[in-house]
Amino acid sequence: MTGFVDEEDRSFSTEHDLLVFGQRLRHLRRSAGLTLVELGERVGRAPSQLSLLENGHREPKLSLLRSLAEALGTSVDELLSKKPPNRRAELEIAVERAQLDPIYQRLSLPPLKVGKRVPTEALEHVLALYEELKRRETKQVATPEEARKANAELRGTMREHGNYFPEIEKSAANLLERIGYQGGALSEGLIQSLSSHLGYGLRFVTDLPRSVRSVTDMKNHRIFLRRESLGMHSPRTILLQTLGHLTLGHGQPRDFADFLRQRVEANYFAAAVLVPEQTAVPFLRKAKEDRDLAVEDLRDVFSVSYEMAAHRFTNLASQYLDLVCHFVRNDETGIIYKAYENDGLVFPSDATGAIEGQRMCRYWAGRQVFAAADRYSTYYQYTDKPGATHWCVAHVDTSRARDFAITLGVPYAESRWFRGRDTTNHAKSGCPHGECCQRPPAELASRWEGMVWPSARAHSHVLSALPSDTFPGVDEADVYAFVEAHQD
Incomplete structure (x- = not known):
């Protein structure tokens, strides 16, 4: 059984x-x-x-x-059926669980013993009040500043741990062992076995709400997905992220910081399943021994996106390869969407310490790759930066509607372990301090200052409040209507 x-x-x-x-x-x-x-x-x-x-x-x-x-x-x-025997039992279980929630416990109420003498109507009332309390707690609006601060704090935690979290690695490894994983890239069959092992069936649909990547019907133990990819997120990646939430025991987010933490943990779990520690570490150690470390090899061996391979490298580099490194995803204009470092690289940041949304130096590899003769080939570069020189490999990801550059970098001394270390591409950057590239050259400015009026693209989103939903950005009305329509 x-x-x-x-x-x-x-x-x-x-x-x-x-x-x-x-x-x-x-x-x-x-x-x-x-x-x-x-x-x-x-x-x-x-x-x-x-x-x-x-x-x-x-x-x-x-x-x-x-x-x-x-x-x-x-x-x-x-x-052993997972379904409560009747409505009364379902209510008793729900009230017992509610009393374990920190939101409920903060009320400092004496424990309610749920016995047969407690009327069913009373249980209904207690549960309804708890759900409303939880809704009010989790729907507090976060300001953009709070969100950026939460992001900066989470990145700090990642840096402190070398972006390696053994408890998530262990959860992923245990599941892989249970389905008989032997090594190499995971087949679609094994990935579906993970879902079945956790007691969830898969349904591929065409009418998934636009605001979600997947919907998990926890009542009927079903996961709804689209068949097509969403940017770098293939159906299998989205499924594994969803299973990550279930495996790691995530509850409804208490606030934006909790939502962000859960999302990062689910992404980590998906990467740990698709690029398992037990097979990736020996592979990387051998590549380092041969002085031939390459993100594209990790990508090809485990059949994942370049971004996932680069980010997975950051999970394992400090723990197993004795390497420090940095990772960046940016668009062609240099706007940073995601970043991590434990090698001393100084990113541009705002007053909250947030990196995301800042513009990186035009001389860094993540921007120079867009100016290369072939932007879609792997690009290597040494960059002299304030206080240190870094070697970087940049790759333009074409799996989205718009191009993004993925960069993995290490201090100069560590470049000896990597393929591409013999590159002659070399640049110098004074960012994020000094003049460098943030202001036009003095001679050019003297000819045009005051003579040009650019019309900026509208960025209306900077004036809007962050979504206040339980799951930020998700239209719950659409989601509830969707699952209701898909009841068998």
């Missing part, structure tokens, strides 16, 4: 719910007309032990599950 083994000392699987199991056990016992004492006599257990099972406080061993099923005249499958 899924989630169980035959050893007597192994117990309840984490993919089953103790509260639901307890409710089903109580329901089937009462339906059979048995007391706890009578059922205990049939299965050789004390009534107190069975009471702990019914209240969701103890895990049942496989041998006991079989005895209970036989005593109640049912099957183990029926006992």
